Amino acid sequence: MFKVGFDNDAYLKTQSEKIQERISKFGGKLYLEFGGKLFDDHHASRVLPGFAPDSKIRMLEKLKDKAEVIIAINAGDIEKNKVRGDLGITYDQDVLRLIDAFRGYGLYVSSVVLTRWQEQPSAVAYQKKLEGLGLKVYRHYPIAGYPSNIPLVVSDDGYGKNEFVETSRELVVVTAPGPGSGKMAVCLSQIYHENKRGVKAGYAKFETFPIWNIPLKHPVNLAYEAATADLNDVNMIDPFHLEAYGKTTINYNRDVEIFPVLNALFTRILGESPYKSPTDMGVNMAGNCIVDDAAVCEAANAEIIRRYYNTLCQVRKGNAEKDQVYKLELVMEQAHISAKDRKVAVAAVAKAEETNGPAVAIELNDGTIITGKTSSLLGASSAMLLDSLKHLAGIPDEVRLLSPMVIEPIQNLKTKQLGHKNPRLHMDEVLVALSVCALTDYNAKIALEKLPELRHCEVHSSVILSQVDVGVFRRLGVNLTSEPNYQTSKLYHG
Known part of the structure; x- marks a missing residue:
């Protein structure tokens, strides 16, 4: 039985206020990396019953006069026709779908960035197609040793080699059709170029999951691990936040592992880092809008089991590895549930x-x-x-x-x-x-x-x-x- 466990109206209000606050912190220019799905976040609506699938775009709609959108797509994903599993369309098709959807909400899409550009034939053709549709297209290039080779990354031969994306609004939302598209790299490259031009600009990250201010093994956070079994993401306590503030918060392994590098990049670009932890970078307010924890836990446990069955089918179709099934079985064990439930x-x-x-x-x-x-x-x-x-x-x-x-x-x-x-x-x-x-x-x-x-x-x-x-x-x-x-x-x- 469907039970509401999440206050969507409160979420829309508090989330837009939090982003506006972060814009002000950086003097009026913020590059916001948007993780997850903007228009159709059905995972969030399943594990947070009451969360509307289009909540994030509706929240952005409140800021549309101040915002513009950059869409990043990995040129390699264009070349290999990578497909969104939930929609069954390729990433390059999804970029066009996203642009239409953004425009439908009155949001301004300023450009598309083709990341990891290596003159891939399909990417070259795709750029011509986008430009033929009247869209601005920019190229960003691979950097040897990225992101750990900081002296090269933060140089004219690193970020400096990328084409600078001309922007005009104080909030620049960087999104993509899926993971691995280079959203963070686009944000940092832009900050590097802005700083060289004497413009003060900041970076923040908007990821709905894991939710930073609920327990590590909360079913909602475990459901995120289930959803990313193919990426081998693991939720963990943010050690940098714990050391800096003495408070326990939750993040995931990739952000925690990359934070020392990001910290060094910020310091090299801006002179000092604005953040003390990966959690500091985030602006997610979803955890504050859970109004019925029992309903949310029940929904999240159901989602974990659904992910298990769906992964079994993907293995049967030859689209997933058995290791993903083993990981999901471990997640179910941690949540004290089984497929028989x-x-x-x-x-x-x-x-x-x-x-x-x-x-x-x-x-x-x-x-x-x-x-x-x-x-x-x-x-x-x-x-x-x-x-x-x-x-x-x-x-x-x-x-x-x-x-x-x-x-x-x-x-x-x-x-x-x-x-x-x-x-x-x-x-x-x-x-x-x-x-x-x-x-x-x-x-x-x-x-x-x-x-x-x-x-x-x-x-x-x-x-x-x-x-x-x-x-x-x-x-x-x-x-x-x-x-x-x-x-x-x-x-x-x-």
């Missing part, structure tokens, strides 16, 4: 064993668990969807929302005209058919009106689902997991 997973597997075929289970927000099995007319996901809508609408089980007379013509179209081998209706086809029936059938109409009530529900499948059904579940806002099995023994699963 996911009720829908237990229900889906039991239904599959009972029917000797694929099955899907959903846990509705009232705690009811409904299962669906595969039939000659419907896939398991589609059957579960219709049964769930009937339950929510109070429609008796024996009532059919879609008669065979409606389904069979669609099946004939799929198999005889469009060449599909699977005649069963996917979820998108079921919803279209239900929408048509809703014009003349009252039961179909009231069932369709219950779709929004599926948001935040938990779903599990006994087999890896098609991308069609996965996409529909994502758009419905449910939390989907699957067993790491395919329905068939074929080698290709499109």
